[in-house]
Amino acid sequence: xxxxxxxxxxxxxxxxxxxxxxxxxxxxxxxxxxxxxxxxxxxxxxxxxxxxxxxxxxxxxxxxxxxxxxxxxxxxxxxxxxxxxxxxxxxxxxxxxxxxxxxxxxxxxxxxxxxxxxxxxxxxxxxxxxxxxxxxxxxxxxxxxxxxxxxxxxxxxxxxxxxxxxxxxxxxxxxxxxxxxxxxxxxxxxxxxxxxxxxxxxxxxxxxxxxxxxxxxxxxxxxxxxxxxxxxxxxxxxxxxxxxxxxxxxxxxxxxxxxxxxxxxxxxxxxxxxxxxxxxxxxxxxxxxxxxxxxxxxxxxxxxxxxxxxxxxxxxxxxxxxxxxxxxxxxxxxxxxxxxxxxxxxxxxxxxxxxxxxxxxxxxxxxxxxxxxxxx
Numbered sequence: 001x002x003x004x005x006x007x008x009x010x011x012x013x014x015x016x017x018x019x020x021x022x023x024x025x026x027x028x029x030x031x032x033x034x035x036x037x038x039x040x041x042x043x044x045x046x047x048x049x050x051x052x053x054x055x056x057x058x059x060x061x062x063x064x065x066x067x068x069x070x071x072x073x074x075x076x077x078x079x080x081x082x083x084x085x086x087x088x089x090x091x092x093x094x095x096x097x098x099x100x101x102x103x104x105x106x107x108x109x110x111x112x113x114x115x116x117x118x119x120x121x122x123x124x125x126x127x128x129x130x131x132x133x134x135x136x137x138x139x140x141x142x143x144x145x146x147x148x149x150x151x152x153x154x155x156x157x158x159x160x161x162x163x164x165x166x167x168x169x170x171x172x173x174x175x176x177x178x179x180x181x182x183x184x185x186x187x188x189x190x191x192x193x194x195x196x197x198x199x200x201x202x203x204x205x206x207x208x209x210x211x212x213x214x215x216x217x218x219x220x221x222x223x224x225x226x227x228x229x230x231x232x233x234x235x236x237x238x239x240x241x242x243x244x245x246x247x248x249x250x251x252x253x254x255x256x257x258x259x260x261x262x263x264x265x266x267x268x269x270x271x272x273x274x275x276x277x278x279x280x281x282x283x284x285x286x287x288x289x290x291x292x293x294x295x296x297x298x299x300x301x302x303x304x305x306x307x308x309x310x311x312x313x314x315x316x317x318x319x320x321x322x323x324x325x326x327x328x329x330x331x332x333x334x335x336x337x338x339x340x341x342x343x344x345x346x347x348x349x350x351x352x353x354x355x356x357x358x359x360x361x362x363x364x365x366x367x368x369x370x371x372x373x374x375x376x
Contacts, residue, residue: 056350067339074332077325084322088226095315102308106242109297119242123251126163128216132223132320133173135191139328143172146224149234195317204309211240218248223316224323232323237262
């Protein structure tokens with residue numbers, strides 16, 4: 001055994017290097033001091049392996065706890081998104097049919113020279129933007145996408161020389177616009193856990209008063225449209241006035257409509273209605289040229305416009321809420337998968353560090369035994 005060890009050039013002169021430059025004396029019973037050995041220029045001492053193992057264990061425990069949280073949030077979002085998706089699908093037919101009917105009645109009223117304040121088209125000087133964001137984070141790029149859409153629309157209106165004011169809906173949007181000094185926000189609204197007609201009515205009443213008092217000449221709704229569980233699109237939807245594409249103009253006669261406005265998907269170039277749905281395209285019959293109203297058409301529109309505002313705002317809130325839940329479910333699913341992969345990587349690193357520590361301890365024992373044997 002001694003010949004085997006000597007063949008590996010283990011001697012009392014290099015036992016210090018084999019002991020990995022430990023800062024502690026491994027043999028206190030011999031009364032030896034490592035400081036008395038010849039000093040050689042060597043790199044600084046690396047961190048102790050035991051500390052590395054402890055740090056890896058703490059990180060593995062932290063990743064494990066994070067994985068539990070993300071998995072729980074994924075399950076909660078998946079349970080809620082079904083209800084939100086059903087609310088969106090069930091609410092779309094009513095909201096779209098109401099828009100079709102009001103648009104047709106408004107066209108007939110314009111032909112009969114009937115003035116309705118809520119549908120009056122006047123030169124646009126100021127635009128109100130209702131920006132709908134989420135109530136919480138951890139939902140991927142959901143909030144950033146709609147805020148980016150709002151910033152682009154604000155910049156577009158300002159480049160055209162128009163003033164704009166905001167109605168922010170959602171905690172994330174409220175926190176964002178409170179930090180923006182150059183953006184005027186008339187009102188901040190925080191939603192509940194699930195959109196309700198009461199919440200939509202608060203926003204509708206405020207928009208109703210702004211347009212009637214002529215404080216704004218156009219009202220647009222910015223929200224995230226729910227397409228599927230893996231896709232959602234931020235869109236712009238004109239609420240007021242009920243007019244054809246290009247009819248809302250500024251004082252210079254230039255159109256102020258957004259290029260991708262959702263409202264104009266309901267109308268064709270000829271003014272006829274053709275609603276585009278996700279799966280089925282429904283063609284509407286041409287409306288009769290003349291209507292016979294039992295009541296004054298203005299009274300009918302005045303009675304239906306509050307319902308129209310409430311239904312459109314409620315639909316936007318439901319679409320945004322469903323998109324937020326779907327985005328959170330996908331984000332938490334990705335986070336859970338990443339946590340699983342990270343735990344595997346940390347486990348492999350932990351095993352390598354532990355194996356290196358065991359190997360180092362064995363070499364320490366061999367070097368100490370050789371040192372004692374040579375000292376005798």
